[in-house]
Amino acid sequence: MTAANPASPAPASSRPAGSPGGAPRGVRPPPPTIDPVRVLRQHAWLLVGAAVVGAVLGTIANFICLYAYPLWGGAVVFEIRPQVQSAKEAVTLEALSDEGIARLAQTESQRILTRQVLETAMAAPDIASTVWGQEYPTVDERVQELQEDLRVGHRNKTQLFTLSWRTHERGDVATVLNRVARTYLAAREAQEDERSSRNKANFETKRAQVEEQIRNLKTEIQDFIRRNGITSGTEGGLTDQGTANNLAKLRDDTIRDLTLAQARLDSVDRKLREQRYEDEDRRLAMQDPAVRQIEQSMHQVQTFLSSSRERFGEEHPQVKDLVQRETAARDRMKVVLDETMQRNLQADKLDFSQRVASLKSLVERQTQDLTDATKRLQELTAQISALDALKEQLTQKEQERADLQDLIAQFDILQGRADSRRVILVQEASTPREIEFPKLKFMVPAGVFLAVLVVAGILFLREFLDQRVRFPSDLAGVGGARLIGVIPDIEDDPSEPKAAELIVAREPATSTAEMFRQLSSVCLKGMDAAGARSLAVVTSSPGGGSTTVASNLAASFRAAGRTVAVVDANLRRPRLSAIFGEELDGPGLGDMLQGQDVQPHMANGIAVYGPGTIPNRVFERVSTDEMRRIIARLRERYQVVIVDLPPTVVAGETMFVTEACDASLLVVRALEDQRGLVAKSIHRLQEAQAVLLGTVLMRPEQTAGGYFRKNAEVMAAYAQPVPAAAAAPSKEPVA
DSSP: OOSSOOOOOOTTTTOOOOOOOOOOOOOOOOOOOHHHHHHHTTTTHHHHHHHHHHHHHHHHHHHOOOOOOOHHEEEEEEEOOOOOOOOOOOOOOOOOOOHHHHHHHHHHHHHHHHHHOOOHHHHHHHHHHHHHHHHHHHHHHHHHHHHHHHHHETTTTTSSSEEEEEEEEEHHHHHHHHHHHHHHHHHHHHHHHHHHHHHHHHHHHHHHHHHHHHHHHHHHHHHHHHHHTTSSHHHHHHHHHHHHHHHHHHHHHHHHHHHHHHHHHHHHHHHHHHOOOOHHHHHHTTHHHHHHHHHHHHHHHHHHHHHHHHHHHHTSSHHHHHHHHHHHHHHHHHHHHHHHHHHHHHHHHHHHHHHHHHHHHHHHHHHHHHHHHHHHHHHHHHHHHHHHHHHHHHHHHHHHHHHHHHHHHHHHHHHHHHHGGGGEEEEOOOSSSSBBBBHHHHHHHHHHHHHHHHHHHHHHHHHHHHHHHOOOGGGSSSTTOOOEEOOOGGGGOOTOOSSSSTHHHHOOOOOHHHHHHHHHHHHHHHHHTTTEEEEEESSSSSSHHHHHHHHHHHHHHTTTOEEEEEEOOOOOSSHHHHHHHTTTSSHHHHHTTTTTOOOOOEEEEEEEEEOOGGGGGGGGGGGGGGHHHHHHHHOOOOOOOOEOOTTTTTHHHHHHHHHHHSEEEEEEEEETTTTTHHHHHHHHHHHOOOOHHHHHSSSOOOOOOOHHHHHHHHHHHHHHHOHHHHOOOOOSSSO
């Protein structure tokens, strides 16, 4: 079968140096992946045989173990109960989580396996009477054996945990397990009782200490009351507090009056200094008798003046006299008014000065009284606080005594309750009815599994270590190995061809010939797209199949109507010319390299150039410019030139010829060529700047019922001639 068409190679004349097709140089290809389905399907019968052998071995092992190493087992079941929180609870209310139960089960398992518990249990007389106890006569031996064999496990989603054990004697299981379980429970109950008694004694001692502290506090409170004379501390404190509040209020009122008097005094001083009087000062001065008398006299003069002006006029001597008298009265009025206001302000100043002094003295007395009252209040408050603190301590101690008494009572009640035990025995061990090991239903599947696992492991290990190319997928991990064709072994061809050489021309109806034709189509398409006319067919190691590929490609190209020439450039072991019926020692390539003119041997329209006469088969001449010129001349003469070359590992001239040709085709022999060798050949082709058209996988390993065989069968059936009756068109009408 052929892969998808490769990218078209560039002709030798136009491709840039150092850029051949394929993966980048120096990149190591990753190892191919292993297809587990293919490996298992390919060796299905071997795995089935391994399963049968494993079943037989499992059955045999079961009967051997049943006679030589039987094991009987049993278990004791314990329950982890919720902790009783209070003796007054009718039932336990604690909810245990799965994680908490698992943790408690692990703790109890370690207690069971302690040496103290096991030594006590193994020293019992009933243990010495068992077969197992006689096998291990000393207590130390029994304890050491049990520490290795006893298993304690927690049952998920339950409050149960189990103690299990297995031995060779059926009757010893229940005796040993029940003795260990009873010893563990007895030790645990004794430990709980001891801890409870010790805690109760501690609480009783604490209660006695608290009672002594209560008596001391009562005595201290009585002495404090007598010493400080406190009879009704709360009422006295309230009275002193009211007194202090009243004193503070009175002092605040006095300070407010003092502030107001001081402000009035400052205002009077400012008026006296600046001689600036206000309307209120003038109004008060106008009420003075002397001022009122002058005001009346001035009013009379003004009255006479007004009537005289109306009667005599402004120039009359009487009018002028009255005007002078009015002016004198006004001046007198102003002088007397200023003197009166000055006198009034002086009186106010004296009055306010006396008031300020009096208020200051009163503030000082009130401040002292307030300080004394506050001090008395603070002293009383401190005494009351100290007394309250003593009473609070007494209350706390009495509550503590009550709590201790309640705890001591609960200890007495809990010791009498049946549900106060944390771990109880649910089920004792009994004499086992069924053997635990071996069991046929487990031994047979185990044998099958182990046998299949071992065989599959060997198969996959061999698959991993085998570096040969066996399948097309093995070339996927090789950089630059572009797969363009797969040619299976002719033994896998249902048509049973005789030989693979020239099978396209000699047995065209076979599936192998069809696969060669598909390969030639891909090659021809790629060469035409790039203008390539010369193709070098090369293989990595001897026997790779390059000659078979070259001969069939030539026949297929010729059948497609191309003029084809084949050149047998394998001067070491030539075969190509013999396939086409030419003598191996006739004139050929070696003679052409000597400059001779050689005519090709024509076979089925194909020009065949053999290796040449034996004396002229000089390997070194293949790596000369003459070889390049010969290929160039053949390209001009024929449409396709196919050059069969020796393997890359044995012939150095191969790389030179691949570079001289327009394209190259690498033939890989399955089950012979290593992946590393293929990668090395591709790398050498890249170093030689050869254009790799692709790779062809020859004779890959077949998979029963796989892809290649099914396609080969379809090709063989389709190539059979159709009978005339079946080929005739049907005369029935088409529905």
